[in-house]
Amino acid sequence: MVEIIRLHYPILKTINSAQQVVAMGFFDGVHLGHQKVIKRAKIEAERRNVPLAVLTYDPHPIVVFKALTEPLRYITPIGKKSELLADLGVDIVYVMQFTSLLSTLPPQKFVDDVVMQLNPVTVVGGFDHVYGGDPKIADMIHLPKYAQKRFDVISVSELDDGEHKIGSSSIRLALDNGEMAIVNRQLGHIHQTTGLVVHGEARGRELGFPTINIKTPELEHLPAIGIYIVEVMIGSDWHLGMASIGRNVTFGDARPITVEINLLDFNQEVYGENVTINWHSYLRGEIKFANVIDLISQLKQDEIATRQYFNTLG
Known part of the structure; x- marks a missing residue:
């Protein structure tokens, strides 16, 4: 059974004293691209003999940044997302409340105030994962600089299904078009x-x-x-x-x-x-x-x- 821990910034209490591998991402759908990230993180966790944790967010950042004309619908709400992550061998799911304050954090402060609270030995993310307030510098390429040798960084490359890049946005579009063959192929379930x-x-x-x-x-x-x-x-x-x-x-x-x-x-x-x-x-x-x-x-x-x-x- 996966442990779910909800967080809010600023984090005022000690979360976990034990080292762990942390996979970062929103992971809506837990599609094949997400699964590639989690499986790579699982290999790293087993190699280091530490637990595997996921840092994800709720609600979706678009809810904070845009005035929506209708509610944002999730491919996998947080409960289903946690189930799928557990099936992939995740031990702990940290659900960070996505707020205006969190969204404006400089990337160095995000790493210092959020990521380091999880005591990571390695952080794993998809090649396009962003964090902090400026996506141009808060990406996986710059993460080793912010890590300051306190943890290792693994960036996982893009995945496609032979026809399209696998991604949550393309899955939502396919759902809106009733294209279940594409949806289920990219989800992997x-x-x-x-x-x-x-x-x-x-x-x-x-x-x-x-x-x-x-x-x-x-x-x-x-x-x-x-x-x-x-x-x-x-x-x-x-x-x-x-x-x-x-x-x-x-x-x-x-x-x-x-x-x-x-x-x-x-x-x-x-x-x-x-x-x-x-x-x-x-x-x-x-x-x-x-x-x-x-x-x-x-x-x-x-x-x-x-x-x-x-x-x-x-």
């Missing part, structure tokens, strides 16, 4: 969100395709409007399904966006249950059908495609 089962209009049951309606946390990044192949965990059991993110345009215009999932071979009432959703693959866009018969016909085709998809996975 299936994109996941959570939610609560709530009452809907019960229209799916009338169509012969009963759905569970999901209220998703506002800060979790859903894919674009469309129909998707998914798995849903209810309790400790996973169920196959097809999910609709959309406005149910067949039944009217200007409707709110909802998340509805038809679970295959499942017909139980599960209102109030917390669920986890794995977003496997994009099936199609949302269509405004001329009539209910055409909608049902398409849903039957979607079900066939969903079953075939999971059959190919073995």
Whole structure:
């Protein structure tokens, strides 16, 4: 179990007297590029026989620096991020509150007042990681100067998937376009969100395709409007399904966006249950059908495609 320690600048208490390797980064998504950084840090920690810690931040710096027209949505909220980091062998996750004061620290002061509080023997970061107030000089290239021989520095090179640079920004863009093949390839795992089962209009049951309606946390990044192949965990059991993110345009215009999932071979009432959703693959866009018969016909085709998809996975 990973230990999570929340920090606020200035740090007024002693954190850890033992030496450790520290990997720095925001790590939203814990994608393959992030995994490369953590795995390199893990090798260093094992070589030195010390714990592996991560220094990350909350909220995202963009929340501090920009007036957003809508809430920033995370690929992996802090709880999920910590789980994924633990799976990679991280022992401690330091979550630093990202504030205006922290954002304006000169890089030398950031190293002296924040990094050194973690007693690092080595600091590891991605090639493009920045810290402190001026990104032009608060980068991995300059970090050895600020370290003043108090710790070693390892900078991890860029990673691509053969077509695109792997990065949180490109994953968010792919999510906004419903491109789950790109999302999941760059993540190195299936994109996941959570939610609560709530009452809907019960229209799916009338169509012969009963759905569970999901209220998703506002800060979790859903894919674009469309129909998707998914798995849903209810309790400790996973169920196959097809999910609709959309406005149910067949039944009217200007409707709110909802998340509805038809679970295959499942017909139980599960209102109030917390669920986890794995977003496997994009099936199609949302269509405004001329009539209910055409909608049902398409849903039957979607079900066939969903079953075939999971059959190919073995």
